[in-house]
Amino acid sequence: MGGITYDDLLNATPHQYKSTADAWGKWRDAVDKHAGDLLTVNQHVSGNWDSAAAGEAHAFIDAKHLKVQASSKVLAQVESTLTTAYTNFAEAHNKLVATVQKAVGDGFDCTGGHVTDTKPAADTKQDRNDRVTLRQGYQNDIDAALKEATSADSSVATALRGLMPGNTDLAGGNGDGPGNRGGNGATATPVDYSRSGDIPVPPNASTLAPNPRAQQVIDWALTKLGDPYVWGATGPDRFDCSGLTSQAYKAAGLTIPRTSDVQWQQEPSVPAGHEQPGDLVFFHMGNTGPGHVGIVLDPEKGTMIVAPHTGDHVKIDNYKTQNPIGFARPT
Known part of the structure; x- marks a missing residue:
């Protein structure tokens, strides 16, 4: 089985997901504050400055404000993704631990995630059938827990691939400040609309x-x-x-x-x-x-x-x- 292994899940510490989510949340809070500070500066520029230089400064600050806002949304999505993954992974971990404890108590060995019966063969066919059914039930529960954990883990990677730089322009400079223009006043780097990733025309x-x-x-x-x-x-x-x-x-x-x-x-x-x-x-x-x-x-x-x-x-x-x-x- 690919993904999270039996030993990984059995010995996991799911709180690490939560700690990571909390760290992203603190980063998001800091970015939110930065966005607010930029908006305050922008409002001051708009209300108190004159001339083309003021307009250029206004546009530049506004561009940064929008990028910081976008970054905050990305960070919130990352935090939410990690929090959900933590909840699902923790549930899978707890299910696995409980299943293994119960299976061992009933005389089964779960080494490597494969349930085997360690008790001597039962005397009657009915008893043997009952043991087979019980073993299969434990095996199904273990497989289900591993599947849930793998899904939680892969959801993080899938979400982050769609949110991280390359797909999202986090709040950082890209040389688009005042003066970074061609001689005719156009932006220095031409835009290829067909590759821009904008919302398409409905x-x-x-x-x-x-x-x-x-x-x-x-x-x-x-x-x-x-x-x-x-x-x-x-x-x-x-x-x-x-x-x-x-x-x-x-x-x-x-x-x-x-x-x-x-x-x-x-x-x-x-x-x-x-x-x-x-x-x-x-x-x-x-x-x-x-x-x-x-x-x-x-x-x-x-x-x-x-x-x-x-x-x-x-x-x-x-x-x-x-x-x-x-x-x-x-x-």
């Missing part, structure tokens, strides 16, 4: 909106997927967050303010839970208003079209996991 994207204008907003924004984020840019092939939203509405025949804070101030608000495809979704409240905005794509899935931050590109992302502060529906 098959019903062209029929999601409740009215033609909202559908025009969505259709236009979807044509910009993969275009790089550049602070202050309004197209035609690079955008910041509000540059994308203002130009999407312009393409649909409606002029809205250029920046996210004024969009928030002037456009009619929509209660959370009542947002529709094509609405604006806002994040990161500062002194003058939100510092970030996207376009709702599918409220049921919680998706939006957004130009996230420096070093990223226009993409489909999940807004419900990013603590939106409100919605608006330009008219």
